[in-house]
Amino acid sequence: MRKQHEWYDEHDAERWVAEPVKRPGRTAFARDRARVLHSAALRRLAAKTQVVTAGSDDFVRNRLTHSLEVAQIGRELAATLGCDPDIVDAACLSHDLGHPPFGHNGERALDQVAAEIGGFEGNAQTLRLLTRLESKTFDAEGRSVGLNLSRATLDAATKYPWPRRPDERKFGVYDDDLAVFTWLRQGVGERRCLEAQVMDFADDVAYSVHDVEDGIVAHHIDLGAVDAEPAPYWETVRQMYLPEATDAELDEGWARLKALNYWPRAAFDDSRQALGALKDVTSQLIGRFATAAEQTTHAVFGRSRLIRYEADLVVPDGTRTEIGLLKGVGMFHVLNSPERQARRATQRELLTELVEALWKTAPRHLDVPFRSDFAEATDDDARLRVIVDQVASLTDPSALAWHAHLVEGQI
Structure with missing residues (x-):
């Protein structure tokens, strides 16, 4: 009822x-x-x-x-x-x-x-x-x-x-x-509810357009470079997001994006006009992708109210390709930046060392809630999970500060 x-x-x-x-x-x-x-x-x-x-x-x-x-x-x-x-x-x-x-x-x-x-x-x-x-x-x-x-x-x-x-x-x-x-999850197997599918799609849409926007403003992304030599970008798209996509499908998807009347045509110059135009691109693309999913889903399942396990979100293949292209262009510069690769390796080492330091000294340096969890843990596996919970809860700056204190002895 x-x-x-x-x-x-x-x-x-x-x-x-x-x-x-x-x-x-x-x-x-x-x-x-x-x-x-x-x-x-x-x-x-x-x-x-x-x-x-x-x-x-x-x-x-x-x-x-x-x-x-x-x-x-x-x-x-x-x-x-x-x-x-x-x-x-x-x-x-x-x-x-x-x-x-x-x-x-x-x-x-x-x-x-x-x-x-x-x-x-x-x-x-x-x-x-x-x-x-x-x-x-x-x-x-x-x-x-x-x-x-x-x-x-x-x-x-x-x-x-x-x-x-x-x-x-x-x-x-x-x-x-x-x-x-x-x-x-009573009685639903491994199917995702419609609301979870909407959340996941909204996440894809947001970071596909916003990562490109951030990259352009930071002068890490030049859309003209994609036009000049798309092959390395398409490789990243396939590696990370669309493994089955052909060159022809990616070429066609990129051509559709470039044909949009709001697609940026001039080099980004940091002016208010350029910032405003780029923000309009972001807004228009979000509307393009969301409208495509909404209209296609209603076309398949009817125009009645759709909830939970009564429907699935239907995203057109072309829309998924366009989103994957934008994600790939954004990710290309992350994967291929030597400076970022070096920083990422240092970050992984830092978190590993922090877990090891907390394990050796636990529960002394844990926050009070995790200290209680550690005391209640019944074996070493459970105690290690508490340490991981603690480290996962930290922000980037607090992880750096904890590492400096517990590993480097700087504080």
Whole structure:
């Protein structure tokens, strides 16, 4: 029976630990969004790397600004499809909460450190944070259940709805979080709900256009260079995003982008006019991609309200190609910058050394909540997971400061 939440039922609105309804006129999903928005974990994203190291430039995006932009795109697309906007907004705000210092580079380092205890994955860490590490609600035994979000919102934030397995690098849950994962995924197998698909697509759209915008403003990306010699860029596109794409498909996708009347034609010169024109490109591309997905999805599933497992997001192949091209152009400069490669290696070494130093001295230098987790851990595997949780919670600057204190002895 559907009630209070209109198109969503009480199963969707259920929480892992039941709570009294304090404001009857407010939906469970509006409460979810507010909990994420006010969380410490979201605030910490302001000092975590997106692509360019956090704090190294006043203009480029960090993980917090990226998450806010993803939420805006996701919320508007959700509204056009009929999904609850607060569910998608909360999922978009949550989608990067589990990322450690130094972005995907830090994720790689912690995955190697944690290889024998189930690895590390930013999306699995997000679930752990939302359901355990971020303090808000506790069960009858006094154990933290994190923000205690509704089932529908947790499901929408689950990008990879399966545990770790040998043939896949991405996964959404660690073994010791399977109880809450099983609860939120009751009866749906490994299919993603529509809201999760919207969140994932909004993430793709945001970083495809914004990374190119940041790269152009920083003078790292010259679109004319892509026109002059596309082959190296297409190689990156295939390596990272579209492994099956042919040269002809990529050439055609790039030609479509270049033919847009708002596509930048002049070299970027840092003027207000150039900045305004570039911002218009960003806005127009976001609208292009979101409209294509919305119209195609409604064409397939009809124009009725679409939620949860009643539909899938349908993105045209051409749109996926254009998004992949932009992501590849942005990533090309990250992968092929010797300075960035050297910095990334140093960052991985730093996090590895920090885990080792904390392990040797634990629990002395852990924050109080993690010190308690360490004391309650029943074996060395569980204790190492606590150390990894602690390091993953740090921002880029705090990871540098902790390393300087514990490893280099500078503080």
